[in-house]
Amino acid sequence: MKKARIKALLVDKENNSPVVLVEIEDTTKVIPIWIGAFEAWAMAMAIENVEFPRPLTHDLLISCVENLNGKFDRIVIHSIRDNTYFASLYVIDNSGNQVIIDSRPSDAIVLSLKRDIPLYVTEEVISESGIDLTVDIPSENEEDRRFKDFVEKLDIEQLKEIMKHKERKEDEPDINDLEDEE
Amino acid sequence: MKKARIKALLVDKENNSPVVLVEIEDTTKVIPIWIGAFEAWAMAMAIENVEFPRPLTHDLLISCVENLNGKFDRIVIHSIRDNTYFASLYVIDNSGNQVIIDSRPSDAIVLSLKRDIPLYVTEEVISESGIDLTVDIPSENEEDRRFKDFVEKLDIEQLKEIMKHKERKEDEPDINDLEDEE
Numbered sequence: 001m002k003k004a005r006i007k008a009l010l011v012d013k014e015n016n017s018p019v020v021l022v023e024i025e026d027t028t029k030v031i032p033i034w035i036g037a038f039e040a041w042a043m044a045m046a047i048e049n050v051e052f053p054r055p056l057t058h059d060l061l062i063s064c065v066e067n068l069n070g071k072f073d074r075i076v077i078h079s080i081r082d083n084t085y086f087a088s089l090y091v092i093d094n095s096g097n098q099v100i101i102d103s104r105p106s107d108a109i110v111l112s113l114k115r116d117i118p119l120y121v122t123e124e125v126i127s128e129s130g131i132d133l134t135v136d137i138p139s140e141n142e143e144d145r146r147f148k149d150f151v152e153k154l155d156i157e158q159l160k161e162i163m164k165h166k167e168r169k170e171d172e173p174d175i176n177d178l179e180d181e182e
Numbered sequence: 183m184k185k186a187r188i189k190a191l192l193v194d195k196e197n198n199s200p201v202v203l204v205e206i207e208d209t210t211k212v213i214p215i216w217i218g219a220f221e222a223w224a225m226a227m228a229i230e231n232v233e234f235p236r237p238l239t240h241d242l243l244i245s246c247v248e249n250l251n252g253k254f255d256r257i258v259i260h261s262i263r264d265n266t267y268f269a270s271l272y273v274i275d276n277s278g279n280q281v282i283i284d285s286r287p288s289d290a291i292v293l294s295l296k297r298d299i300p301l302y303v304t305e306e307v308i309s310e311s312g313i314d315l316t317v318d319i320p321s322e323n324e325e326d327r328r329f330k331d332f333v334e335k336l337d338i339e340q341l342k343e344i345m346k347h348k349e350r351k352e353d354e355p356d357i358n359d360l361e362d363e364e
Contacts, residue, residue: 038220039239054266054286057221061243064273067281068250084236091246094276099249104236 001076002027006109009043018043020109022077024121029130031077031121033085039106046113054105069094072117075108080128126147183258184209186303187290191225200225202291204259206303211312213303215267221288228295240292251276254299257290262310268274 008029018040022031035043042058055063065072073090080086092098111162112119153154189212190203200222204213217225237245247254255272262268269287274280294301315317 038223041220055284055289057239057289060283060285060289061239061246061272062269063283064243064247064252066252067283068247068252068273068275070246070250089242089246091250093250101242101245101249102237103242107237107239107242157348 001120001122002126004031004077004119006043006047006113006119009040009047010042018149020106022105022109022119022121024126024130027126027132028134029126029132031085031125031129032078032131033105034047035104035106039104039110042104042110043113046110058107058114061107062111062115065091070099072111072115073098073116074120075103075112075127076120076122077105077108078122085125085129183302183304184308186213186259186301188225188229188301191222191229193222202288204287204291204301204303205313206308209308209314210250211274211311211314213306213307213311214313215259215287215291216312217286217288220269221286221292224292225288227296228292240289242298244293244297246274252281254293254297255280256300256302257285257294258302258304259290259307260304262307267307267311338360 003025004022005025006123007021010019010021011017012019012034018035018037020033020035020040022033023029024031042056045056046054048057052059062072071092073092075087075089079084083107087103087107087108089101089103089111090098091101109119111117151174185207186204187207189203192201193199193279194201200217200219202215202217202222202225204215206213207210224238226354227234227238228240234241244254253274255274257269257271259267259269267287269285269290271285271290271293272280272282273283291301293299
């Protein structure tokens, strides 16, 4: 299990689908998670710390948990099945007991941004879906150049290209199909 | 305070904005509440009892409350200020204490649909925003006929006309205002 944080929120221009890049701490890897439009909007508002006069749905959720004396402990993106990521929300109830709640990663990430809840990704998910964003060996190679461009610009089109290439070469799952929901 | 229920979920064609009609029990009145697109979608899915493989945001909220041994007691749409409705979510915590949580009506209504939580509207809101959908006095009058047509068709354009009139005159709706809509 590794600590993680949100690196970027991008839009896949091909299908207008938002993607969140989760960066694995102390590594050069990211996990890309395709998410729904509403969750992306909620995430963007949380990243930008936009305040609304009325509670949004995730604010209401936080308010419910905190009013019931629950305490958000951590979030773990623990597995991936059929191109869907699964997360758990760990909450400590008012008796000090740990409660584990099944969540889509997108909701969990919005909560983590709003309340600075530590975010973790399991080794299983990292090895299945992690993409290494750096190229250690300097090279004039065209693919490496594109890879570096991608790291600098966080261009989702390039990400997809890299991932297609990765898939062909390493026979890994087609990252283009990865979705957090539905 | 009156018990209420969801009568209809409509789309205001002029600005594509969803509207939920909350019907006040034992009256012929409804409260129209303009809501966000996501909340409308979540509400529609709840009305239709659509099941998703993964928890939606409101499902996660319910799961959090129930895992913390909270019990949804009731929802009250209690006031309206600057055209914004305010609701409270009443939850009983695991010590039996009542917790009152501020909510947008749209979120509260989605929860009420998903968990059959009793929904109430205060007299204040009813008198400020209630629209009477029936004409009690039988009549061959053309205006009455058009009003009844409106009730049957729940035409949002007509509803808006009625409300504009209501705002202007702070009075009961005038059927003559519906003329241009025919």
